[in-house]
C-alpha cells in the first residue's frame with residue numbers, strides 16, 4: 001500500500017497464476033500447458049524470422065496470422081481478432097463488449113480471471129451457480145441486457161456444454177453479447193465458431209496456449225461478427241499497437257497450418273485423459289467428466305491437500321483451488337503417456353491399501 005498509488009489499485013485483487021517452478025525436475029501438471037512440444041514447423045518458422053527484421057516493429061494487424069486463422073475456420077479476416085494470449089483478448093472484450101449497464105453474468109465456478117477483469121474495468125457482475133453436477137443450465141442465462149461469459153468446456157470443472165445449449169443461450173439473449181471462452185475446445189468439444197454468422201451477438205475466444213503447445217509465445221484470438229471485432233480493435237489500438245511480436249506471428253501461422261501434428265497431439269491427450277479417468281475412478285476418486293486437457297477430481301475419503309503434498313514430494317505438481325464448492329478437489333493437467341503412468345504409480349503408492 002502506498003499513498004502514491006491510484007485509488008483503483010488499492011481496490012484490485014489480481015489473478016494468481018499456477019506456479020511456474022524454477023526447478024525443472026518437477027512434472028508440471030498444474031497449469032494446463034500441453035506436455036508435447038510445439039510443431040517442428042514452428043521451430044522452422046522461428047529460425048527463419050530470427051534475422052535483422054527484429055529491429056523493426058511487427059505488423060500491427062498481424063495480418064498473416066489473422067489470414068491463417070480465417071482460412072482454418074473458413075471465416076472472413078474481418079471476423080478475426082488476435083492478441084497477446086487469450087487473456088489479453090478477454091481483457092479487451094471485457095472493456096469493449098462486456099461492460100454494460102446491467103451486470104455481466106458468469107458461472108460461480110469458472111475462470112478466475114473474470115472477476116479480476118471486472119475489478120480492473122469496474123464492471124458489475126453476478127455469478128450464476130452451476131448445478132450439483134457442476135453443469136451450466138442454459139435457462140439460467142435469460143437476460144434482457146448486460147452480457148454473458150463462460151468457458152466451454154468450463155474451467156476448472158472440465159465440463160462441456162453441447163452446441164445446441166449454446167445456441168439456446170444465444171437465441172434467448174439476442175440483445176446481449178455472449179462470449180464463449182473456448183480455451184479447451186480442441187480436446188473433444190465442438191466449437192461455436194459455426195454459429196458466428198447466424199448470431200451477431202456471439203464472440204468465440206480461443207488460444208494457442210493449450211492445444212497448440214504455445215503457452216510461452218502468448219497467442220490468443222477471437223472470432224465473431226465484424227462489428228464485435230471492430231470494437232476489440234478500437235480498444236486494442238487504444239492500448240498497444242503491437243501485441244503480437246514478429247516471432248509469435250510466424251510461429252502462430254506455422255502452428256495452425258500443421259493440422260496433422262495438432263490432431264495427433266490432441267488425440268494422445270484425449271487418450272491419456274480417458275485412461276487417467278478410469279484409473280482414478282477404480283481407485284475411489286470422483287472425476288468430473290472432462291472434455292479438456294485436465295480433470296477435476298477428489299478422492300472419496302482422502303483429503304485433497306494430503307494428496308497434493310504427497311504428489312509434490314514425488315515431484316509432481318497439480319493445482320488446488322481453495323474456493324467454495326471445489327475445495328475438496330484437485331485439478332490435474334493431462335501429461336504425456338509416461339507422465340500419466342508416473343502419476344498413476346504415485347497415486348497407487350499414496351492411497352493406503354484399505355482405500356483401494
Ligand SMILES: *Cc1c(COP(=O)(O)O)cnc(C)c1O
Pocket residue numbers: 032084085086087088111151155181183206207208209215218219220
Ligand atoms: C488458459 C486459459 C485462458 C488463457 O489462455 P492464454 O491464451 O494463455 O492467455 C483463457 N481462458 C481459460 C478458461 C483458460 O483456461
